Amino acid sequence: MIRASALGLTLAFASLGCPPDRPAGGGAAATTPARLCNPHSVVLVRHAEKVTDDPKDRDPELAPKGRERAARLAILLGKATISRLVATEYRRTQHTLVPLSERVGKAVEVRSAAQTRDLVRELRDAPPGSTTVVATHSNVVPRIVRELGGGSLRDVGADDALADSDYSRVLVVSVGCGASASVVELSSD
Secondary structure, three states, X not given: OXXXXXXXXXXXXXXXXXXXXXEOOOOOOOOOHHHEOOOXXXXXXXXXXXXXXXXXXXXXXXXXXXXXXXXXXXXXXXXXXXXXXXXXXXXXXXHHHHHHHHHHOOOEEEOOHHHHHHHHHHHHOOOOOOEEEEEEOOOOHHHHHHHOOOOOOOOOOOOOOOOOOOOOEEEEEEEOOOOOOEEEEEEOO
């Protein structure tokens, strides 16, 4: 379960109107076990700022500003009960999660950026009450939110990607209490 001190994840459950320990529908009539709402959370972040000195480098390290953002992300999410940490094969996504990994004692699992469809299936089928944190790329975050049932994000370009300067979004997607998912947006700034 998610600790109440993890503000962002608590907000995600509150936005559903059905915290995991209360029946869906909110009324006393909705007390049968089949009606209990026990979603799981997917926390999506774009990798932190990367070194951009060499435009031909497809796998750059995090810039100093990116390492600072990764540390802030660990503080923001560090008190949540994290079930899994997932990043793509690129150093910038993995290194974005390293401080959080160290804080919560979970290894970062690596998934191919080309296998987003498989990752979405895994995320959709995650156990109730679990929390998975995913670090991915600007052109993947909006797609995952949509495919989890969260709809379209605001301020997404015509290319269906986050803006080049958009590194601070932390999206908490609560999945499992109906056809659509609830999305709460936080910031790592």
